[in-house]
Amino acid sequence: MRCVTIYRWNPQTFRACAKRWITLFDGTAPQAVQDGLTKVKTIALEMSAPSQMIFQIWEVADEDLVDAMPVGIYLQEVFDVETHVVQTTQDWNKAWDKLELFDNVPAPEW
Numbered sequence: 001m002r003c004v005t006i007y008r009w010n011p012q013t014f015r016a017c018a019k020r021w022i023t024l025f026d027g028t029a030p031q032a033v034q035d036g037l038t039k040v041k042t043i044a045l046e047m048s049a050p051s052q053m054i055f056q057i058w059e060v061a062d063e064d065l066v067d068a069m070p071v072g073i074y075l076q077e078v079f080d081v082e083t084h085v086v087q088t089t090q091d092w093n094k095a096w097d098k099l100e101l102f103d104n105v106p107a108p109e110w
Contacts, residue, residue, distance in 0.1 A: 007054040008080040032070040039064035
């Protein structure tokens with residue numbers, strides 16, 4: 001499963017969010033969170049300070065989803081978290097091809 005997650009903070013929550021985020025990487029997060037992180041493959045991780053957000057594209061195997069969930073629960077205590085299940089553009093195009101709606105329309109060149 002592939003997801004996009006947006007982690008948002010505001011000036012009042014910035015310090016708590018920063019401290020919590022650092023625990024993911026310095027080994028001080030709860031063990032269930034550290035174990036969950038090993039199940040998540042991060043594809044992209046970007047930050048926008050002016051927009052007060054972190055943007056992550058990540059994947060997890062279906063059988064590892066429950067083990068990875070403590071990571072999100074742990075971060076939701078301080079961040080506003082928004083997660084969306086997504087598909088790659090290539091997979092989306094394959095689904096459209098099955099509909100045969102655009103047989104005579106050339107595919108875009110990405």
